[in-house]
Amino acid sequence: MSHARLADAIIRLEKHRNLNLPLRSRDLFGRFLLRLLWKRQLKGQVDFNLAVRDAVDALSQSGAGAARAATGEELEQLRAADQNIVAGLNQRLYAAIGGVRTEVTDLRLRLVDRETATDEVAERLDRIERKLADLDSAALDTRLRHAQLDLFLDRARATAPEVEVGAVPDRAANLEIPVAHLLDGPEDRVRAGREAYVPVVRATGGPVLDVSPSRGEWLEVLRAAQVPASGASANPFVVKHCAELGLPVTEADPLDVLERAGKRSLGAVTAFRFAERHDPAELSRFFDLAARSLKPGGVLVLETPDPDGGPVDFHVDPFARRPVHPTFLRFLAEVAGFSRVEVRYPDGGPLDGWPTTTPDRRPATAVTAATTDAARAGRYCLLAWV
Known part of the structure; x- marks a missing residue:
């Protein structure tokens, strides 16, 4: 009930506190009796009305107090909620400001590091440029020395033809190891x-002969695996390099060494970057000698660039004559008497996980796209068992 309605009820009660009752003037007894009765009734009614008014006043006062109390409590709750909201907003604001400050500090540190790294890169570039200049100077000096040596030898032959000039190593021989660095990369890889x-x-249980030791990585792997092995190379620089590593490499033509090996005396013959550097007649002789020197169960391992796989390194190799198709190598192996021949493509991991092909170059088994890409890695390996 509103305050206006309570006030209106109180006003009406006050107006009817003294009632003016209509009485007939002629009927004295009736008037007396009626007046008596009405007084009693009116008195009771008036008392009742007064009680009602008091009750209404009390109710109005208590309702107003309760409303004020309820309003005060709600205000306190609203004030507390507002304080919580403001505190949460302040906390988020301070956290955001702290995050921005941290990010700005991190960016400043990165900027300082980048400036420092830029200075280091510039310094390294200066050192590299100085080294390149030194190498260019050394290369020019080497070319001049070779020219002077040519002139000296020409004069020696012209003035004293009866004097035999000692054999001078082939100038291309000292390129084999640098070319291996260029083509194969780090030795660890x-x-x-x-x-x-x-x-x-x-698995062959016999010694291994490597006919192209190059930098000696394969012989080092065999030595670590405790597999007896040796190598052969006509390049004195390769022999000297392998000797410094403690690897047994004979300075002689590899095919001559293979020919001098006893029949059925080797467990394996290996050749890396060998086939593309020899003509078909030499390759045919190589397969015949390998088949003769391998004991039963022995294996020939020959790795060479794949002509169908984009042989980029073949065009970089100054010693390579032509890429050799795996079908031709398989043919040479079968003619030489090898009983089992496989062509596999490097795919990482164990050799038995590498993809293989049939003689007509179709995959021997279903391979995934990733394996097919690995089969086009640029090189392949021919495995032949006697």
Whole structure:
């Protein structure tokens, strides 16, 4: 009930506190009796009305107090909620400001690091440029020395033809090891790739002859695996390099060394970057000698660039004559008497996980797209068992 309605009820009660009752003037007894009765009734009615008014007043006062109390409590709740909201907003605001400050500090540190790294890069570039200048100067000096040596030898031959001039190493021989760095990269990577062949040659139980030792990574892998092995190379620089590593490499033509090996005396013959550097007649002789020197169960391992896989390194190799198709190598192996021939493509991991092909170059088994890409890695390996 509103305050206006309570006030209106109180006013009406006050107006009817003294009632003016209509009485007839002639009926004295009636008037007396009626007046008596009405007084009693009116008195009771008046008392009742007064009680009602008091009750209404009390109710109005208590309702107003309760409303004020309720309003005060709600205001306190609203004030507390507002304080909580403001505190949460302040906390988020301070956290955001702290995050922005941290990010700005981090950016400043990165900027300082980048400036420092830029200075270091510039310094390294200066050192590299100085080294390149020194190398250019050394290369020019080497070319001049070679020219002077040519003139000296020409004069020696012209003035004293009866004097035999000692054999001078082929100038291209000193390029084999630098070219190996260029084509194969770091020695650790080469050793990791050649480890896949260890189980194959170890299963033969016999010594291994490597006809193209180059930097000696394969011989180092065999030595670590405790597989007896040796190498052969006509390049004195390769022999000297391998000797410094403690690797047994004979300075002689590899085919002559293979020919001098006893029949059925070797467990494996290996050749890396060998086939593309020899003509078909030399390759045919190589397969015949390998088949003769391998004992039963022996294996020939020959790795060479794949002509169908984009042989980029073949065009960089100054010693390569032509890429050799795997079908031709398979043909040479079968003619030489090898009983089992496989062509596999490097795919990482163990050798038995590499994809293989049939003689007509179709996949021997279903391979995934990733394996097919690995088969086009640019090189392949021919495995032949006697």
